[in-house]
Amino acid sequence: MSGEVWQQNMYRMFADGFPSPSAHFIEGTGGRKITYGEVESGSARLANALVGFGVVEGDRVMVQTHKSPEVVLLYLACLRINATFVPLNTAYTEAELRYFLSDAEPRLVVCDPASPIASIDLAGDYPGARLETLDAEGQGSLTEAATGQPEIFVTAGGDGSAIACILYTSGTTGRPKGAMLSHSNLGSNAATLREAWGFTADDVLLHVLPVFHAHGLFVAINTVLANGTSMIFLPRFDVGDVLASLPRASIMMGVPTFYTRLLGAAEFTREACAHMRLFISGSAPLLAEVHDEFSARSGHAILERYGMTETAMNTSNPLDGARVPGSVGPPLPGIEARVVDDDDKALATGEVGAIQVRGPNVFTGYWRKPDKTAEDFCADGFFKTGDVGYIDEHGYVFIVGRAKDLVISGGYNVYPKEVETCIDELDGIGESAVIGVPHADFGEAVVAVVTRAGDGNAVPEQTDVIAALKTQLAAYKVPKAVVFVDEIPRNVMGKVEKGKLREAYQGILASAAT
Numbered sequence: 001m002s003g004e005v006w007q008q009n010m011y012r013m014f015a016d017g018f019p020s021p022s023a024h025f026i027e028g029t030g031g032r033k034i035t036y037g038e039v040e041s042g043s044a045r046l047a048n049a050l051v052g053f054g055v056v057e058g059d060r061v062m063v064q065t066h067k068s069p070e071v072v073l074l075y076l077a078c079l080r081i082n083a084t085f086v087p088l089n090t091a092y093t094e095a096e097l098r099y100f101l102s103d104a105e106p107r108l109v110v111c112d113p114a115s116p117i118a119s120i121d122l123a124g125d126y127p128g129a130r131l132e133t134l135d136a137e138g139q140g141s142l143t144e145a146a147t148g149q150p151e152i153f154v155t156a157g158g159d160g161s162a163i164a165c166i167l168y169t170s171g172t173t174g175r176p177k178g179a180m181l182s183h184s185n186l187g188s189n190a191a192t193l194r195e196a197w198g199f200t201a202d203d204v205l206l207h208v209l210p211v212f213h214a215h216g217l218f219v220a221i222n223t224v225l226a227n228g229t230s231m232i233f234l235p236r237f238d239v240g241d242v243l244a245s246l247p248r249a250s251i252m253m254g255v256p257t258f259y260t261r262l263l264g265a266a267e268f269t270r271e272a273c274a275h276m277r278l279f280i281s282g283s284a285p286l287l288a289e290v291h292d293e294f295s296a297r298s299g300h301a302i303l304e305r306y307g308m309t310e311t312a313m314n315t316s317n318p319l320d321g322a323r324v325p326g327s328v329g330p331p332l333p334g335i336e337a338r339v340v341d342d343d344d345k346a347l348a349t350g351e352v353g354a355i356q357v358r359g360p361n362v363f364t365g366y367w368r369k370p371d372k373t374a375e376d377f378c379a380d381g382f383f384k385t386g387d388v389g390y391i392d393e394h395g396y397v398f399i400v401g402r403a404k405d406l407v408i409s410g411g412y413n414v415y416p417k418e419v420e421t422c423i424d425e426l427d428g429i430g431e432s433a434v435i436g437v438p439h440a441d442f443g444e445a446v447v448a449v450v451t452r453a454g455d456g457n458a459v460p461e462q463t464d465v466i467a468a469l470k471t472q473l474a475a476y477k478v479p480k481a482v483v484f485v486d487e488i489p490r491n492v493m494g495k496v497e498k499g500k501l502r503e504a505y506q507g508i509l510a511s512a513a514t
């Protein structure tokens with residue numbers, strides 16, 4: 001597989017296709033615009049500043065900031081050095097952040113002044129990590145350090161095997177793991193998606209996703225950069241702002257919640273999206289009903305695709321051809337998907353089993369967790385996704401469930417084990433089981449089923465549990481409801497019967513608003 005365009009530093013791959021320096025890359029809020037010329041000069045200034053801080057190839061640059069054009073330039077600066085960009089969800093609490101700091105051992109930490117990181121004694125607790133700030137307006141000590149730096153930087157070379165990003169993902173056991181994605185993993189996926197989704201020189205992406213996860217960073221930004229076109233860059237998803245931007249955009253990417261929220265707006269009509277050519281959905285299952293309602297309202301069949309932090313995108317419904325509601329489409333070119341039984345033996349067409357994938361997009365491994373990495377790969381290189389499904393006679397993949405105990409709420413993954421561990425440590429709690437139940441806005445939402453210990457003075461109520469968890473966990477992981485029971489059902493093996501709990505409490509959030 002030598003000589004592929006993505007077997008090099010990904011910034012070099014992007015830069016080879018950059019349009020004229022005056023062409024726009026980002027149109028942000030408040031009229032902030034970044035041209036491709038400024039992509040080159042701004043990322044060079046930042047790369048020079050980072051090198052001045054002592055950042056070298058392989059160093060981790062940990063980032064917890066609001067979404068801004070400048071954080072994209074910081075990402076590109078890291079790529080240019082072959083340093084590793086480690087973005088973190090802005091919702092993480094100090095307790096979560098301390099784990100990431102000790103695990104990733106960053107050379108540089110860039111955070112918003114309001115981030116909990118800013119109040120941690122980095123020098124004392126994490127010696128070796130330097131702190132710089134970057135606020136939502138793109139201002140801060142990092143920007144000051146970059147001002148006046150040379151606008152030229154010789155981008156690092158290599159064959160693309162350097163680790164471009166580490167993204168943390170939780171798991172069914174233990175603490176979050178850092179998924180290491182190389183320049184080649186990400187570059188190959190960007191080149192593939194650009195082609196598969198028919199990006200043209202006229203395309204404008206409406207970017208309303210967060211930039212600290214695979215969807216907003218890899219699927220959206222990398223593909224735009226590989227295409228050398230522009231994006232309208234909004235700080236977050238807001239129905240009114242999206243409606244106002246649709247007439248200038250041609251493509252939007254989102255989680256299913258974006259599309260159900262748009263359907264909730266009477267102003268979302270065929271006319272409102274007359275300028276759009278493509279709506280893409282992923283990160284969580286898109287209900288066939290939502291797909292159909294969206295088609296009827298807008299005239300657009302949402303293109304659903306399937307990916308993971310560890311793999312970027314694996315499958316996609318076609319641009320031309322049938323976009324099948326309820327399916328995530330066939331594997332993308334160059335990527336293989338198979339469905340296997342418990343012994344990793346391939347199953348026949350239509351049979352339900354574990355989904356595995358293989359291709360240049362599949363990550364390099366978990367940061368400093370070789371055993372976990374080995375566990376998740378088959379001997380022949382297929383990666384075990386933890387998703388359950390089947391492949392039909394046309395090669396389309398259907399996801400019907402998950403082998404991993406995972407809740408996907410509004411596109412964010414919540415691993416029950418992590419929440420249960422926190423709940424079980426609270427005063428007055430016996431044990432807990434965390435499940436996902438249907439939620440009109442988030443698709444699924446987190447609910448905790450809990451017993452009281454009954455052996456002390458503390459008799460916790462729902463509000464106590466929620467308030468205590470909010471100090472430990474990002475708010476989207478905190479249960480929307482806590483149900484107290486006398487006993488948690490277990491099978492003869494002693495395993496919690498989560499299926500029974502999901503069935504019993506499936507309607508508990510039926511009328512919940514966002």
Ligand code: MLC
Pocket residue numbers: 209210213214215216236237255257258282283284306307308309409410411412442474475476477514
């Ligand atoms: C926010 N809240 C959520 C939540 N988002 N709760 C559960 N699930 C969510 N997804 C909580 C907040 O903590 C807050 O709680 C309250 O809801 C309101 O917060 P908000 O900030 O006003 O919410 P909003 O801005 O409306 O955010 C909802 C959203 C956002 C859907 C726009 O969650 C979002 O952008 N999701 C996209 C996630 C994403 O990018 N996933 C890609 C992962 S990559 P409180 O208690 O404080 O009031 C991946 C790979 C792949 O999966 O295939 O793409």
Ligand code: AMP
Pocket residue numbers: 169214281282283284285286304305306307308309310328385386387399402408412413
């Ligand atoms: P993450 O760890 O955030 O990368 O989430 C990856 C998981 O999201 C996958 O393993 C799937 O379970 C789920 N996922 C992503 N896209 C889809 C989709 N289109 N349909 C169903 N599940 C999806």
